Amino acid sequence: MTPSPGRKVGRIEDAISGVLRTGVSTSLVLISAGTLITFVRGGYGGRGPEVARLIGPGGSFPRTASWFFGGLLHLDGQAVIVAGLLLLVVTPVTRVAVSLVAFAAERDRTYVSITALVLLLLLLSFALGNAG
């Protein structure tokens, strides 16, 4: 094996590792901060029946864009948690996008096609989730 492709592979690995670390760490901070804010403001209430309501099958979480962005503006704990959860979902997608760029830089046509197909399927799933 020649040293040149080895170095390139190393760079891809570093970039991918960096994307995963940054995304995961940032979402960890957001989710923890959101939970703390919610508790400090007493957002979950303090009694048993409250917990039953919070974890039951009926509960559907408000998920409109206006609630989310409005909540972020007021530093609502729940909106901050949702921001962290969203970041967690987007992180692996970003990893695939970075791989696509890396394979393109290597002029590896086979892997550009394979990676583009995976990315397409991911975007499709986000669109399907939106529709449902």
Add this chain to the structure above:
Amino acid sequence: MTPFAFTAIVLGISYAAGLLGSLVGVGGGIIVVPALTLLMGVSIKKAIAASIISVIATSSGAAASYVSEGIANMRLGMVLEVGTVAGALCGAYLAEFVSGRWLFLTFSVVLAYTAWSMLRPRGHRIDPARDAMADRLGLHSSYFDRSLGREVSYRVSRTGLGLAVSYVAGVSSGLLGIGGGVLKIPVMNVAMGIPIKACTATSNFMIGVTAAASAAVYLMRGEVLPFVAAPVAVGVLLGARLGARLLGGMRGQAIRLIFVAVLAASALQMLLKGLG
């Protein structure tokens, strides 16, 4: 129970699940879903939705380490992700129409079979076959094993079978909120001829992308409750970080035995839940 106590207990359970999950290449969902439903009284759909979020966390957290250590086979991961992501799409869509009872029963059987296949001695690994697809895609690879102190190189066979199994693993991930490592790893190890550490690392590498596909669907449906998902995600993340640090120094056989114990316990849990 107060909301604070619930959060603290779920955080502890999730930490343990994340630790074990990253050691064996499962997303932790296999432990998180029974724990949330059986111990904490969370409804099954909300538990699955919280779990699929945590699966992303485990996988991405551990994968960052595997990738930089060079244990994960990124090309193989990319190829098999075509199968897992397509499967996850179908699984998350199906989730609305399949009853929980049947899912529990089916996967109890799948888990028991997987535990049995992992208990077979290593010598019984299926003979490697010439695989033109693996040659063309450049899937053969090697990694440095810290506990053996040497480079381990391997050749990949039966890529087509691996893709088919990856699709099934993706469907189960979308349906059950698990990573699907339990289905992929035995086939990657026994039939494709990949060493167990490379299987675990590559599986973890793929699971984040697989879970992201189904997590998006659950998130948009409003099934992901922050009250449940937040402690699960944080606990699993922290546990997985410790697991990733331990994995490089552990012997393959120890990981295998822990894995089998987890599978057997999960199979029993799911059987009881399906019959009950």
